[in-house]
Amino acid sequence: MSSWAKPLIVVLLAAVASAASAQAGRFSGIGREATPAEVQAWDIDVRPDFQGLPPGSGSVARGQQVWEDKCASCHGVFGESNSVFNPLVGGTTKADIEKGRVANLQRTDYPGRTTMMKLATVSTLWDYIRRAMPWNQPKSLTVEEVYATTAYMLHLADVVPADFTLSDRNIAQVQQRLPNRHGMSSAHALWPGRELKGAARPDVVGSSCMKDCAVEPKVASLLPPHARDSHGDLAQQNRLVGAQRGADTRAPGAAAAPVSTAPAAPADAGVQALLQKNNCTACHAAGQRIVGPSWAEVGQRHAGKADYLAGKIRAGSSGVWGNVPMPPQALDEAAARQIADWLAGGAR
Incomplete structure (x- = not known):
C-alpha cells in the first residue's frame, strides 16, 4: 500500500464515525430511535400500484359474514348506512363499470355521492x-x-360476482372494473399527469381575485332568523369531550335553559377508565344524547337491571333508543358487568 493510502483511509473512517455519532446525538435526550418492529407495524400503506399489499385472499361469502358481524350495524346490510353515516354503495351502473367514469357525478341534482361512486383505486x-x-x-x-370485506363491498356494487374470491393475484384485474377508475385528474397541475401537455403550474397565485376588495373585510358565519330556536340552544348541547365552541342559537328573547351549578358526582374511577378505553364516550355522554342515549337516561330506564344491561353491552342492541343500533362491544364479561352495575345503580 502506498505511503499516502493509509492516512487517507484513517481520515475516511474517522469522518464516517463522526457522522454516525452526530446523527445519534441529533435529538439527544428526546425519545429514541424506532425499532424495526415498530416501523413495520406502522409501515402498512398500500399504494395504487399495489406495492405494500400483503399476500392473501378473501371470498365474497366470507366478506358477508364479517360485514354482518362487524360492519352492518353502522353501514347497513347492503351498504346503505344508517342516519349517521353516508351510504357506501349506490349510484353506479354497469355502463359506469365499462367506461370507468361514474355518470351521476356529473349531475347536480343527484341526492348524494356514495363511496363507490367516488372511489378511483381499490387500494384506497x-x-x-x-x-x-x-x-x-x-x-x-x-x-x-x-x-x-373489500370483496363484499365490490360485489354490492356489481364489480365482482357473488362467487368471487379477491386476492393479491387478481386485485389488479379488479381495478380495471372499478366504476370510477378514470375519475382522478391531474389537470390541476398539483402533481404531474399524462393529460398535461405543457409546463403547467398550479393556480395558487390568486392574482385574479385580489382586487376590488372591501376596505374592512369581515368573515363570519350567519344563522338566518328563521333557523333560530329550531333545536334549542346548540351551544349548550355540545359533547363533554374536548374543546368545544358554540353560539347561542335561541331566538331573541327566549329564556335560557336552566343550567345546574351543582358539581356533578364523579363516576367510579374504574368505570370511567373502562368507558374511555372502549370508546363508549364516542356515542354516549353523562347527561345528554350524542349518537346514543345519555348514561342518566339508561340508568333511569333500567335501574336495577344489571344483568339485562350487561347482556346488551356484549350482544349489541337496536330499536330501543332510535334507529341507530349499537354494535356488540368486545368487552370481557367482568368489564361489561362493571359498567352495567354502574348504569343500573343510577350512573352517578
Whole structure:
C-alpha cells in the first residue's frame, strides 16, 4: 500500500464515525430511535400500484359474514348506512363499470355521492378498511377479513360476482372494473399527469381575485332568523369531550335553559377508565344524547337491571333508543358487568 493510502483511509473512517455519532446525538435526550418492529407495524400503506399489499385472499361469502358481524350495524346490510353515516354503495351502473367514469357525478341534482361512486383505486378501499375499521377496534381485522370485506363491498356494487374470491393475484384485474377508475385528474397541475401537455403550474397565485376588495373585510358565519330556536340552544348541547365552541342559537328573547351549578358526582374511577378505553364516550355522554342515549337516561330506564344491561353491552342492541343500533362491544364479561352495575345503580 502506498505511503499516502493509509492516512487517507484513517481520515475516511474517522469522518464516517463522526457522522454516525452526530446523527445519534441529533435529538439527544428526546425519545429514541424506532425499532424495526415498530416501523413495520406502522409501515402498512398500500399504494395504487399495489406495492405494500400483503399476500392473501378473501371470498365474497366470507366478506358477508364479517360485514354482518362487524360492519352492518353502522353501514347497513347492503351498504346503505344508517342516519349517521353516508351510504357506501349506490349510484353506479354497469355502463359506469365499462367506461370507468361514474355518470351521476356529473349531475347536480343527484341526492348524494356514495363511496363507490367516488372511489378511483381499490387500494384506497383496502388500505382504509385495514387501518380504520371497525371504528371501535381499528386494525383488528385479519388480512383475510380485509380481502373478504373489500370483496363484499365490490360485489354490492356489481364489480365482482357473488362467487368471487379477491386476492393479491387478481386485485389488479379488479381495478380495471372499478366504476370510477378514470375519475382522478391531474389537470390541476398539483402533481404531474399524462393529460398535461405543457409546463403547467398550479393556480395558487390568486392574482385574479385580489382586487376590488372591501376596505374592512369581515368573515363570519350567519344563522338566518328563521333557523333560530329550531333545536334549542346548540351551544349548550355540545359533547363533554374536548374543546368545544358554540353560539347561542335561541331566538331573541327566549329564556335560557336552566343550567345546574351543582358539581356533578364523579363516576367510579374504574368505570370511567373502562368507558374511555372502549370508546363508549364516542356515542354516549353523562347527561345528554350524542349518537346514543345519555348514561342518566339508561340508568333511569333500567335501574336495577344489571344483568339485562350487561347482556346488551356484549350482544349489541337496536330499536330501543332510535334507529341507530349499537354494535356488540368486545368487552370481557367482568368489564361489561362493571359498567352495567354502574348504569343500573343510577350512573352517578
